[in-house]
Amino acid sequence: MxxxxxxxxxxxxxxxxxxxxxxxxxxxxxxxxxxxxxxxxxxxxxxxxxxxxxxxxxxxxxxxxxxxxxxxxxxxxxxxxxxxxxxxxxxxxxxxxxxxxxxxxxxxxxxxxxxxxxxxxxxxxxxxxxxxxxxxxxxxxxxxxxxxxxxxxxxxxxxxxxxxxxxxxxxSDGVLVSRVLRVLGLGESEMEDRVKDIIDSQDNPTVAPYVKDGEATLRITSKANIKEEAVKLLVPMESNIRERLGDYIYGVDDTTIEEVVAKLLIDKNLTIATAESCTGGLIASKLINYPGISSVFMEGVVSYSNDAKVKRLGVKKETLDKYGAVSKETAEEMAVGIAKTAGTDIGISVTGIAGPDGGTAEKPVGLVYVGLYIKGSVKTKKLNFWGDRQNIRNRTAISALDWLRREIK
Amino acid sequence: MxxxxxxxxxxxxxxxxxxxxxxxxxxxxxxxxxxxxxxxxxxxxxxxxxxxxxxxxxxxxxxxxxxxxxxxxxxxxxxxxxxxxxxxxxxxxxxxxxxxxxxxxxxxxxxxxxxxxxxxxxxxxxxxxxxxxxxxxxxxxxxxxxxxxxxxxxxxxxxxxxxxxxxxxxxSDGVLVSRVLRVLGLGESEMEDRVKDIIDSQDNPTVAPYVKDGEATLRITSKANIKEEAVKLLVPMESNIRERLGDYIYGVDDTTIEEVVAKLLIDKNLTIATAESCTGGLIASKLINYPGISSVFMEGVVSYSNDAKVKRLGVKKETLDKYGAVSKETAEEMAVGIAKTAGTDIGISVTGIAGPDGGTAEKPVGLVYVGLYIKGSVKTKKLNFWGDRQNIRNRTAISALDWLRREIK
CATH class of the missing domain: 3.40.980.10 (MoaB/Mog-like domain)
Known part of the structure; x- marks a missing residue:
């Protein structure tokens, strides 16, 4: 047809x-x-x-x-x-x-x-x-x-x-079966390097990489007369790619990172609260898009002003004075503070410079710190992005969620 | 050509x-x-x-x-x-x-x-x-x-x-000049009814309506030999449409509602804080996408749990028990509570049922209350949306921002 x-x-x-x-x-x-x-x-x-x-x-x-x-x-x-x-x-x-x-x-x-x-x-x-x-x-x-x-x-x-x-x-003239592997945390060329020989020698299944907004995907497509046959062709290719990309693969097909994280939180019954500065509610908003999240998502604070960081999260004024709002130390205190005040297992925090203004040589636009408190222990992560304000904020939210995924998996 | x-x-x-x-x-x-x-x-x-x-x-x-x-x-x-x-x-x-x-x-x-x-x-x-x-x-x-x-x-x-x-x-067969008028708060057919005779008799300029995600636009396009002539044709048509649609028109061309609101807040030096339930940080996140918002946006609370509404915003437990979390009364207390605790001129609150579950005959999915506190006085608004969870949340955020726009304009 x-x-x-x-x-x-x-x-x-x-x-x-x-x-x-x-x-x-x-x-x-x-x-x-x-x-x-x-x-x-x-x-x-x-x-x-x-x-x-x-x-x-x-x-x-x-x-x-x-x-x-x-x-x-x-x-x-x-x-x-x-x-x-x-x-x-x-x-x-x-x-x-x-x-x-x-x-x-x-x-x-x-x-x-x-x-x-x-x-x-x-x-x-x-x-x-x-x-x-x-x-x-x-x-x-x-x-x-x-x-x-x-x-x-x-x-x-x-x-x-x-x-x-x-x-x-x-x-349907024969059956095509497709599976999209979703990858976070690897650059496009890095991902392609890891699977280059597969892409070069592809036939059935075919393997097509695609990159958009900091996220990469690999689409595997196989064709056969019946679905079972097509799936049989696809499965070993998927295993092969999974071996090479490991847990950089966070999901398949139309899954989003927030969906994966929300499901993990619900499955493991881990309660969470968010403290966001430059992302300004983006992480909370992404998680809340998942129906049923209310059993684990308790609250979020958009602590945009320093005042809010102190008052709502208990960040020490000295920390802000000494290290600045965009620092490892502030991110850490924000993550601990939101978890403690909300009484949750997990507190995730973000503070960074989304631009276009506000950057310095030492702390450029795109510099972001993420804090992650999980049941008594806290870690921070430094990230650097480039792009416009919206892009930096979005990539920050996605990276923070991806980090959370790996930590609770 | x-x-x-x-x-x-x-x-x-x-x-x-x-x-x-x-x-x-x-x-x-x-x-x-x-x-x-x-x-x-x-x-x-x-x-x-x-x-x-x-x-x-x-x-x-x-x-x-x-x-x-x-x-x-x-x-x-x-x-x-x-x-x-x-x-x-x-x-x-x-x-x-x-x-x-x-x-x-x-x-x-x-x-x-x-x-x-x-x-x-x-x-x-x-x-x-x-x-x-x-x-x-x-x-x-x-x-x-x-x-x-x-x-x-x-x-x-x-x-x-x-x-x-x-x-x-x-x-180039003359010059085309286009202007897009952006409309919120009027349904597509309602908008068209108001300008139907213009659309029916259009020639030069032409007028084309378009609707996407709860927002409507009207594109006016005029044609002439030189730009000045085209603008001269466009201007009276724009005035005519503006007379009929009044302040349902919130902006032109690529403006977004959050941009209009952010600019208004900064111009009038009105500080703001947000208290969001079903929108879960979406309003804060939209406002924060505007560079320079930090001079007026102080903080936001995603008070998803009842606990957070009581603790972070001072909503009375009796109010929640008597009227429920999704009610006029709760929206009102949330708006007052966020403004008071954040010390801002404006407090905007949202509480609603984004679905797909949680709806009842009395309080169906899509029911949303918005609260708006401005310098001592507070109002609420009841809204009804349909669509999926994401759509309801997004329309709620846009409608709340549009209401804020009209109130502070």
Whole structure:
């Protein structure tokens, strides 16, 4: 089966946003063994959209669209598709009910423009939208398949995974199995050096490195007629790589470092509190994104001012005067202080210079100290980053969490 | 002039990388007033690449490609273009010299595959690559223009800016001026209802609404022969929209709500402290992303447990028992408590149910209370969101900051 990905939206054509949806869908279709030869983007224009359908169905059996399902009159993907396939648009009662309930809950009237989202091509398969109001749908006709999904990635991705992928599995041409190994604490070249011979001699499975925002990944992909065979090919390759990268690998696939750490804390029933300066709540916020964290995460302090460090955490004024707020000593007292005042097993602290100002020759922008108190003993770690403020703060949070992972593992 | 962006590369088709080049070029072409109606992606396949050229030149006068100029035998963009335009590939001496020097500097032999990069379509305009070995080029023929650039963004962007843009300026069909108005606190349909007649009757300037993660934007774009004229067209339209949307508009272009709030706090010299439950440090973290915030941001508490609310913020145990942690009363005491203990002018608090568990019929997932203490007086606000945990937390943080903005403005 040949597929084509068609993104609809003038905001894409104008370069207001990046077409990350195409990448996501392309990768998942590759996993399913469905070949993709073209991606296209077209604006919210009836004639060009119709031409785009015609062209796509000339080249492919399956066309997947994203975008243009919203309430505004610019949103035309569904309307033009209905025209193309000569189908009437009819109310989908369940979708209409959902839209009405949503408006009610928000004390808003149900506008005509909202209702438009519940009109679907007659006879189509509805794809539920669990994260927004515009449902997607599948039209099967003339030996062709059209799958339409909303544009916002956080609506599109779960819809695709939960409702489109199960539908598509029957068209899968052989099976691809992929596994992404997630690596922290090793630079890109260092990681590549360790697995270079594997990458150079790859065939099936293939191994692809990728680096983004201080984190590296290795994607292993194997192909076979059935899933079991593909997994059999993948497993020894994964073991081989794991032997070389050891516990630099913190997780697989879509796992995040905060998820790994949160799970470890919950499993081991270790309570935690955070004391953050330059990261300003980023570590707490990442951990709290994990549902169920409330059983172990007790509290956090964003001790941005020196006053707060003294008052909330019991950092000694002399320490601040003698060593400065960004120092090993302050990080240590912050970690002990937050654990003691919160009564937790673990206290993790961060103090650093995120820039762009505030750096000196001795303490440059990017210098960060992390403190880690675990049940009576405390350690600190000095880190150096470069990049802009946001980048430094984010890398600091990730590195601190990764250090915590290794210490409690 | 109509243009089309064509990205070449199997790694894009497979979803290994995101096509950020298309966004970059699209935005710059919009700045130049060159219309783009299609973006496409095609793999490193001779037949499909040739078809892609044919299609693109049928639809457009100018085609800009990225990718496929490298040394490997998969890189075919230039070769197929030469074939399409019936041009010979000839050595460009300067490019060859550069490749030889580059190899010498890196103590590498000059491979045949490297030399391939210096063969260019006869009569083309060479675009220097200041950040890599593959030059780009411009072919002018049959009334059409083809601009080919390398795929890596750090090579493509400077080449485009320094060599392609000066070439393209002569085709600039007038000047486009854009302004994005950023809106918070109004739903997408509500916003559209207020400006519907403007959108319906738009011509020059055009007005395009867009919504993402609870935030809405309106892009106004005007076109004229010179910039001053375009600005003159834009200004009254902006005023007209501002009259209808009032202070729901919090900023323009790339401004973020945290930036607006941080600037307001600094300008008015209002000190602030945060007390967060479900947002878990997100509000603090957003504010702290603004450089210079340290003069007004004093501290934050992530009072996730009830204990922390009592101990750190002085919330009364009776309040928690009687009304619960997620209540108007608790939000109020949190806001007062953080301001009092931190000694700040402003205390902002959040308590809510981010889910996926913990909701009841009375207090469903997505229910959030925000408390706002400003110099002696305190208010609370009840909010309802839907979506996943991350989304609820993020929208809560943005709404809380937006409320703060309106109160201190």
């Amino acid at each position: 040949k597929a084509e990905i068609l993104a609809v939206g003038t905001e894409l054509l104008l370069g207001d946003i990046v077409n990350t949806n195409a990448q996501y869908i392309a990768r998942r279709l590759a996993d399913l063994g469905i070949s993709v030869y073209h991606h296209s983007v077209v604006g919210d224009n009836p004639e060009r959209l119709k031409d785009a359908y015609e062209l796509a169905f000339k080249r492919a059996d399956l066309v997947i669209t994203t975008g243009g399902l919203g309430p505004t009159k610019d949103d035309l993907t569904k309307e033009i598709a209905a025209e193309y396939f000569n189908k009437e648009l009819v109310v989908d009662e369940e979708s209409m009910k959902k839209i009405e309930e949503y408006s009610k809950r928000n004390n808003r009237p149900v506008l005509e423009s909202n209702k438009k989202q519940a009109y679907m091509p007659k006879g189509c398969i509805i794809l539920k939208n669990d994260h927004g109001s515009a449902p997607g749908c599948i039209i099967e006709d003339k030996g062709k398949i059209l799958i339409m999904m909303p544009g916002p990635p956080r609506e599109m991705k779960p819809m695709f995974e939960n409702y489109a992928v199960p539908y598509l599995e029957k068209f | 109509k243009a089309e962006i064509l990205a070449v590369g199997t790694e894009l088709l497979l979803g290994d990388i995101v096509n950020t080049n298309a966004q970059y070029i699209a935005r710059r072409l919009a700045d130049l007033g060159i219309s783009v109606y299609h973006h496409s992606v095609v793999g490193d396949n001779p037949e499909r690449l040739k078809d892609a050229y044919e299609l693109a030149f049928k639809r457009a006068d100018l085609v800009i490609t990225t990718g496929g100029l490298g040394p490997t035998k998969d890189d075919l963009t230039k070769e197929i273009a030469a074939e399409y335009f019936n041009k010979e590939l000839v050595v460009d001496e300067e490019s060859m010299k550069k490749i030889e020097e580059y190899s010498k500097r890196n103590n590498r032999p000059v491979l045949e595959s490297n030399k391939k990069q210096a063969y260019m379509p006869k009569g083309c305009i060479i675009l220097k690559n200041d950040h890599g070995s593959a030059p780009g080029c411009i072919i002018e023929d049959k009334g059409k223009i083809l601009i080919m650039m390398p795929g890596p963004p750090r090579e493509m962007k400077p080449m485009f800016e320094n060599y392609a843009v000066p070439y393209l300026e002569k085709f």
